[in-house]
Amino acid sequence: MSRLSRTHPHARTPHRNRNLLAGTAALTVALTACSAGGAARADTADPPEKPAGISVTPEGEHAGAGEPVRVRSAGDSLKDVTVSGSKGGKLDGKVSSDGKSWTSGRKTAPGTSYTVEAETESGGSAKTGFATAASDQVNTLNLAPGHGTAVGIAQPLSVVFDHPVKNKAAVERRLQVSTSNNTEGSWGWMRDYSGKDRVDWRPKDYWKPGTKVSLKANLGGVDSGAGRWFVRDYATHFTVGRDQVVKVDLDNHRLRLMRDGRLVEDVPMSAGTPGGDKASWRGTAVLMAKEGTINMRSETVGLGDAYDKMVDSSMRLTWSGMYAHAAPWNTAHFGKANKSSGCVGMSDDDAAWLYGQVQVGDPFEMTGNDAKGTVALNNGYGDWNTSWASWQSLSALR
Known part of the structure; x- marks a missing residue:
């Protein structure tokens, strides 16, 4: 177990020359706290401060997917935690009110390596990692309209899934739509003309020209049902053209x-x-x-x-x-x-x-x-052939 070096305050460079412990198991990481009066001198004869222990779960090279990442500190309070996935993106989370734990808001995806970096209130830092076991039960999707396109005022956002979605509410919660003018809209589920599960987001009324629309499908780590996982996130954005x-x-x-x-x-x-x-x-x-x-x-x-x-x-x-x-x-x-x-x-x-x-x-x-x-809802984009109230009822979150 290593302890972060203690250096003279005038020679100290923030966040540099600190020991970083890396591994693929839940580790107890030693962190050095700074005293109230600043860092101790490098030649101090004072006894070293007792290091604080940090643990991370999941752990190992073949951890189970579908669980949040949890970071716990037995000593110094946590200031910030960053969890980065090997397939891009980060798992955001929050530090608890007592500063002793951090939990990700999203769950881990199969077949992904994660790097966890923690920083304490006193300036200590640590780094570790783990990997989740791969799964042969993966769900993927197709988005419309395409990335960076310009479309007409009736174009819905449309997501077609390659495999059935049983946990529709869990999936819908991870589909985040943002617009440049706070357009009111709602998701609606249906069976696509191809027979696959599909969910569209349409505005209450036709889009206003010039509206910028983006979708972040933060689905990595979400179980779509029957053990079939999403292993990555998706995104698209488009602009509404003329009326x-x-x-x-x-x-x-x-x-x-x-x-x-x-x-x-x-x-x-x-x-x-x-x-x-x-x-x-x-x-x-x-x-x-x-x-x-x-x-x-x-x-x-x-x-x-x-x-x-x-x-x-x-x-x-x-x-x-x-x-x-x-x-x-x-x-x-x-x-x-x-x-x-x-x-x-x-x-x-x-x-x-x-x-x-x-x-x-x-x-x-x-x-x-x-x-x-x-024209039926799923025969192309028949989304507009239903009332707004009826369309809203097709959301899995209603």
């Missing part, structure tokens, strides 16, 4: 682009043939992606061999295959009748123009009777 809404009038066969509440353009279109599976959806869909020229085949959306075409200016609205796009083969019906296989079709010029104007995250508000139903 745009695309209004699709299914019954009158018109599409209007509104910007800042004013009409920009009104174009004729033809939507899905009413009365069956080829009808379009009503409700609010959010532009998911601008996919350009793609091959569309009816077999992929359960419509047999009705079509197999290369389609220009394709803008995806739902996972079930509803797009807005160029449809020159349907020219005779633009502005007159709904005769497509479910999509919103326009002329080449109108579709190319709209493609150049819209941004991912813009809402497409589709109204009318010529529809087969309302």
Whole structure:
């Protein structure tokens, strides 16, 4: 057991030349306290002060995950503790009111090495470490929108998990959303169109243009249920772009682009043939992606061999295959009748123009009777097709 050296006050450099004890077990670390009148002289003949003992748990090379880190002092009061993980990030925590212990607010993750550094009120310091055993039961996730993107006013934050989440409340507590203007919003859980667990955060109303949004998913060390762990944290941030809404009038066969509440353009279109599976959806869909020229085949959306075409200016609205796009083969019906296989079709010029104007995250508000139903919550981003009260009820913390 080592004791921190005692030096002449004029030769002392704060936090340097102090012994640091490192290890992978809970250690009793000797710390030297400073006297009220300053550090003792190096050549003092006074007997050494009794060192204070510090212990850290968990300990060892294969500690169990999912536990908070605890640092205890048998002597001098703790001033500060830092716990750093090998996969990035730190475990924040608090010193107890009596100064004798520190406990992390987050739990340890599997397969991670941690370094623990402690400092006492008298200026002593110590360093130790431990590692948690790896787990083959890991959960991961995908975030949308992407890091550093600019999106439309209807874009929700969306988290899709690779494996089921049983402990939804525990997970939701670790998802921290911050905005530049204190936007009111809430998380809502659902089953994604892919069948995976998903949680979205949407504001009460459409975002205000220019809002900066960030998400910190501090999930490292969280058990998502059935022993499947998150082993790292995630983060994303984005900025809300201009105020745009695309209004699709299914019954009158018109599409209007509104910007800042004013009409920009009104174009004729033809939507899905009413009365069956080829009808379009009503409700609010959010532009998911601008996919350009793609091959569309009816077999992929359960419509047999009705079509197999290369389609220009394709803008995806739902996972079930509803797009807005160029449809020159349907020219005779633009502005007159709904005769497509479910999509919103326009002329080449109108579709190319709209493609150049819209941004991912813009809402497409589709109204009318010529529809087969309302866009579901999980069919793309159907988050807006429910009342605010109903949306809030989908949170695991309500």
